[in-house]
Amino acid sequence: MDFDTIILGAGAAGMMCAFHCGGRVLVIDHAKAAGEKIRISGGGRCNFTNMYAEPGNFLSHNPHFCKSALARYTQWDFVDLVGRHKIAWHEKTLGQLFCDGSSKQIIQMLMDEMANAGAELWVRTELRDLRKTETGFALDVDREGQRVSLTCANLVLATGGKSIPKMGATGLAYDIARQFGLGITDTRAALVPFTFSDEKFKELSGVSLPARLSNTRTSFDEALLFTHRGLSGPSVLQLSSYWREGEDISVNLIPDLALFDVLRDQRQAGGRKALTTELARHLPGRLVEFLSRIIPMQGNLADQSDAALSELVKALSDWQLTPSGTEGYRTAEVTLGGINTDDLSSRTMEARDVPGLYAIGEAVDVTGWLGGYNFQWAWSSGHAAGTAIAGR
Known part of the structure; x- marks a missing residue:
């Protein structure tokens, strides 16, 4: 089965990326449903961004890396998207924006946008093998007990970090990044x-x-x-x-x-x-x-x-x-560190030395403060990669 883009991870960044890519897009996740971390966030109401989000609210070995993506897709762009889907929201302390209703509304919004863009979603799907080809990437996955072979021109790593392993978090993005020669900065539990x-x-x-x-x-x-x-x-x-x-x-x-x-x-x-x-x-x-x-x-x-x-x-x-x-990754809200930004383009999120490979969201060495900042990085980095892929 051939796709233009395959996104590993149906979290905030992965789904955001999916409906901006264009072409035939497949999103894969091993969880039973998309957006599981979104669902539990903000006490079930999803602190989906922050009014005051700016580069100074993020930690990275390269503090300048996040500037491009954050400037091109801001908190107000996401607020506009929420408004178009008629999701009511309110501000809490320090600029934190929450749904009036349920975090499931944000998940549904992202899934509706994916559906409108024609992106497919496969959950309960495990990656078994991944290799580079002359034209892109070849993957073998287990989908509901069946082995399926896939190919794509673009591969996006959006599987997050190690935080909250009971939600299925693993270091998969780091393993794949290393496989293709990308560096990994020291990782540790953060917001913990x-x-x-x-x-x-x-x-x-x-x-x-x-x-x-x-x-x-x-x-x-x-x-x-x-x-x-x-x-x-x-x-x-x-x-x-x-x-x-x-x-x-x-x-x-x-x-x-x-x-x-x-x-x-x-x-x-x-x-x-x-x-x-x-x-x-x-x-x-x-x-x-x-x-x-x-x-x-x-x-x-x-x-x-x-x-x-x-x-x-x-x-x-x-x-x-x-x-x-x-308390470690068991209760940490995010992972500090990750895929080294020296190996990525800050404009497109593409690996500098591996054409067609992208990394976004928590998998990258960009970590926000508590209060909606990490979601904003997911939206901004997902948008950056998606629009870059669409423009290729």
Whole structure:
């Protein structure tokens, strides 16, 4: 069976690419349905892009690589597509855009666009063999127990990274890239919770609050969540992409509170009140109780000198912690690293030394922040490859 383009992976990037390619297009996935990661995203409502998406929100060994694709297919282009399909949406915090209804609406939209473009979709299909030919590529696949031989002029790697293996994620894109001589940068779990070997926060599981998490590279102000394994929440997931094993992190529990002034004023107005009681007005009570065992905060407000209050505020605004690790690919939202952008064209996503081979989405060494940025990279890179193939 001969196709112009075969796309491996029926996720966000693969489906986006499929309806821009033109010609006879086949999308293959080993899962039972297309868009499984889309389906579970955003609590089932799909945080499909971000109003503020720009190159600075992405990590890569080459921070300039993503600029071309993002500029030629922006968040507003995708919002227009969503609008044409009459999918209602809303903005949450920090520019995050979600469906009012279900993430399944985004999947259906992409499948409708594929159908309109004449692209075929095969699910429950496993790749068994792949080789280069003079005119393109030859593939052998197992489709519902039958071996099928395929050929194509263009092959697109859109199988994603290693994150969430229970959803079927594998390193297939990296294996194929290596087969054809493309480099792979170091990969690691990203947008993932921190763990602590001593379960030090087990008693705080479920406690959350706004916080600022920092390391020597960057800082994020978003919610922090204590878990029985360690730390999670948006601020943690964001920082995890910039963290390496053995490094300290700084946790500011009072990022927007002038706590020294508050405590000094309360010392005048109600000095007999216990310091921990006053702190519990500004921080979760369970957290104050926990911290009281490691930070001096005994006695009443009247007992506290300015120097003591300053030390307390310093401790709460720069709590130094050293995670033992992360929860890994099991819960990571994305994979950091991937197919080396040095080996790809930033305009077309085509391999520089392998004509007809393209790589898009999470498989590539471009990783977005939490909040719809990785979906936008999928849309933009899928569009870049699809339109390049259509123009060949």
